[in-house]
Amino acid sequence: MATRFSSEQKRTMGLLTAPFTYAILLLAVPLLAIVLFSFWTQDFMEVNTTFTLDNYREIAEKPIYFSLLQRSLFVSFCVTLVTVVLAYPVAYFVSFKVQPSRKSLWLFLITIPFWTSYLIRVFLWKVILGYNGVINSGLINLGIIEEPLTFILYNVNAVIITLAHAFAPFAILPIFVALEKIDRSLLEASQDLGESKLMTFLRVTLPLSMPGLVAAVLIVFIPTIGDYVTPELMGGAGGKLIANMIQVQFLQLNNAPLGAALAIVAMLSVTAISLFFVFLNRRWLRGRS
């Protein structure tokens, strides 16, 4: 089939070649490698490349994997909830209460946590939450508690706090953008039609900021499942998550195929939950209009 391309099509293809190659090399190839690995097995030092579902069978049979995945999803869910609930008021404040000329300054300030490395921020939380940390010694000096609190470090709570802080800007920015796009005369129209400020928020601002909220939820929820540094450092024995297990399989137990299968399972769970959330949201929005 000798199809002739117009010069415009040729130019478009020329322009697309580079990014397309880039995307294939950086996204599709690693993903395919993981998928392939998950159907192979590890024979001591070598990888056996005969196709098998053994890895998935093992994951389904041993309860440890399921409970880790469950805990991971729970932590991600909590982190998402905390982050978005805290981010919304901040985004709202910057969008509605800050003078237009100061908004970029505020956004700049919000990104300050990014200036230090992720690891350093995690360690900072260790200093704050630790047994002799800022919170405990502060409360003891104030005479509010006698013994240091132990439920704030080396468990799931510490993981949630640290991750929620790390992802805050990711949640604030999409919500801010969605709020910025709302035509202010719509809010006045709602008040003009008899609604109070609170009802105006519920009937106009919130539904119109939904796209930003959905983006924030996905942006926080999806990467937190894959995070293993924070649970490693902050989670203690009871705070390990599925990502830690994947890391252990790949690096310590030298069982890349099982690690790959775990990664695929985790990925599919996240995809399923995200799609379900987006779908619910669509339904909800459509149900209202």
Added chain:
Amino acid sequence: MSALIQLTAVQKYYGDYHALRDINLTINEGEFFSLLGPSGCGKTTLLRTIAGFEGVSEGAVMIAGKDMSDVPPNLRPTNMVFQSYAIFPHLSVAENVAFGLRKSGMGKPEKAAAVKDALNMVGLDGYGDRAAHALSGGQRQRVALARALILKPKVLLLDEPLSALDKKMREHMQVELIRLQRAVGITFILVTHDQEEALVMSDRIAVMFEGEIGQLADPESLYRRPNSRRVAEFIGKMNFINGTASATDEGAKLLVPGLGKCTIPAEQFPQGVTTGDVAIGIRPETLAVLFEGDKAPRFEAEAVVDEVVYYGDMTYYDVRVAEVEKPLTIAMKNLIGRPVLDVGAKTRIAWDERSLVVF
């Protein structure tokens, strides 16, 4: 007719900027009232102080005898049609129209019926299920109108509601609005910068300049007897000639260079009889080009055609008259058999001292 809205000595400052200067205004029940003025003169600001979106710096706004200073917009008996229409993009047409009915205590079927009626009234029956974004500009405007009218407000505030429409649609909607206003008997306050629109639609017009009201009158008085030069220049077109006046018992003797002498009564001096150098205003349609055989009913003068602008139904001539520094614009109807003169043609023009206004 009783007073519905009263503004007394209203001042509004934005920081140092004095946006409303001593506004005193009474608007009656059932009136079609217009705020007319050039861009930035404070029309929207005035409307927003009535709606409650802006507080006043000094003075008082009363609606139906109640002081509105502590009443937020949602509790005022006013509804507004915004310049941008402000249609809720996440709701359908019917939901937009029903938005304000939440606290009305109506049941679902009642609400649906009310929405249907309101959409009928603005000529949008059957559009209820449309998404708000799938509407044309004119349809949006009518949805905004229905959404406000369904609440049966005492006052409907309209901020340049027709400015985004094309000429045909605008003229159509002007007639619709007048018809609607007569049908529902609600007080309409219309903001516009289009003087023709204000003249066509209003019972009374307030002309605003730089935050103050220049003149408040019915359309005819406003057009015929503008009380200042800036109102005269803003409303319609007016030729100005420098002349001299000398007072008499009933008015003044006027010397109009190039045109002649005449006597006019004091009422043609909106700012009182002045003597000496005066500015004489003449509307283009009160002058006439005389064709062969025509006789001027009052006065006539020699002129040379300087410019011809053909409008179809009208022809606008700019003519030069000796001793008059600027060409005079004359509007002539293109009647059957009447020729259109060429540039440079010598002609005579007719004028009438009764149509002059002198400042």
